[in-house]
Amino acid sequence: MTNRSLRVRRSLPVVLLLSLLTGAGCAQAADVTPADTQAVRALFLQQATAETAHDLDALSGMFASTAPGQPDPVSFVARAYRFWGRDEVLEHFRQTFAGTWRVEPDQSALRIIPLNQDTVQVYAPTRVTIGAPGQPEKTATFLINEFMIRSPSGWKVAAVIPVPAQ
Amino acid sequence: MSLQKVLACCAAIVMVSAAHAEAPHRFTDEDRQAVEAVFIRQAEAATAHDIDAFAGVLASAPAGEPDPIVLIARSYQFWGKPALIEHFKETFKGVWKFEPDVAKIRVVPLSADVAQLYAPTRVTAGASEATAKTASFLVYETAVRTADGWRIASIVPVPAQ
Numbered sequence: 001m002t003n004r005s006l007r008v009r010r011s012l013p014v015v016l017l018l019s020l021l022t023g024a025g026c027a028q029a030a031d032v033t034p035a036d037t038q039a040v041r042a043l044f045l046q047q048a049t050a051e052t053a054h055d056l057d058a059l060s061g062m063f064a065s066t067a068p069g070q071p072d073p074v075s076f077v078a079r080a081y082r083f084w085g086r087d088e089v090l091e092h093f094r095q096t097f098a099g100t101w102r103v104e105p106d107q108s109a110l111r112i113i114p115l116n117q118d119t120v121q122v123y124a125p126t127r128v129t130i131g132a133p134g135q136p137e138k139t140a141t142f143l144i145n146e147f148m149i150r151s152p153s154g155w156k157v158a159a160v161i162p163v164p165a166q
Numbered sequence: 167m168s169l170q171k172v173l174a175c176c177a178a179i180v181m182v183s184a185a186h187a188e189a190p191h192r193f194t195d196e197d198r199q200a201v202e203a204v205f206i207r208q209a210e211a212a213t214a215h216d217i218d219a220f221a222g223v224l225a226s227a228p229a230g231e232p233d234p235i236v237l238i239a240r241s242y243q244f245w246g247k248p249a250l251i252e253h254f255k256e257t258f259k260g261v262w263k264f265e266p267d268v269a270k271i272r273v274v275p276l277s278a279d280v281a282q283l284y285a286p287t288r289v290t291a292g293a294s295e296a297t298a299k300t301a302s303f304l305v306y307e308t309a310v311r312t313a314d315g316w317r318i319a320s321i322v323p324v325p326a327q
Binding site for chain 1: 193231232234236238239240243245272274275276277279280282284304306308310311319320322323324325326327
């Protein structure tokens with residue numbers, strides 16, 4: 001064995017250790033696990049329950065919160081209105097809850113699509129019954145898309161994008 | 167290997183690890199510009215009916231990883247990149263123009279590595295120029311940071327009317 005090949009052989013453990021450690025440093029966090037999927041599904045259904053119950057406090061706890069100075073990821077893009085930021089979205093729901101508002105997702109059609117390890121898309125065809133205070137209510141189906149993000153206090157709702165089904 | 171070399175390797179490990187720990191996790195103005203740019207490339211590729219360029223702006227999941235590509239529209243839903251590309255191959259045989267109002271594009275990070283993008287967009291579609299119709303959509307998309315840069319994942323066109 002030459003001196004050079006001996007040096008290479010002796011270096012291998014260090015090279016291996018280096019690649020393992022640096023690889024670990026670069027690796028992404030754990031994937032979206034079945035437990036995450038269950039948590040996201042549960043959050044979506046709890047959100048539907050809170051909305052139908054007009055429970056703004058419960059709903060507020062389900063939306064993402066960011067520290068001052070950080071970008072606010074909460075948004076709501078619909079045909080009739082757009083809201084940007086947690087405060088605008090919650091104010092919208094506060095006003096909506098003064099009238100009729102019921103959401104009934106088709107749980108059998110609910111899908112969860114990971115975008116990366118910390119962000120998922122939720123899709124659920126959902127019957128929404130809406131009416132201004134004192135006005136007749138109407139029911140329509142929407143293809144609800146939501147984007148949820150992992151936070152230190154669990155999964156939270158960030159974006160709500162309802163597509164009218166008709 | 168001498169003790170000196172072992173120490174040098176350990177120092178290198180610490181430095182490389184620290185660099186990785188600090189590097190990725192902030193959404194910067196450059197990220198915002200890159201997300202807007204990839205969306206504009208998507209629009210140009212769609213209007214040019216360039217399916218290869220269109221496929222290139224969409225995220226590709228590594229083997230064994232979930233495919234994040236989704237298109238949810240009123241009239242159809244597609245799950246996964248192969249289904250979406252097949253849909254646009256057919257669509258591009260007819261009239262298809264995708265014209266975002268660039269001045270109204272909004273890019274807001276969902277996290278350091280995922281951004282949401284909103285753009286009011288005129289879409290002209292039809293089997294022929296004679297039958298094509300134009301409609302406005304509030305296009306909502308997400309983009310994900312990949313090893314090759316930002317790529318589009320979700321496409322959700324909300325009809326404006």
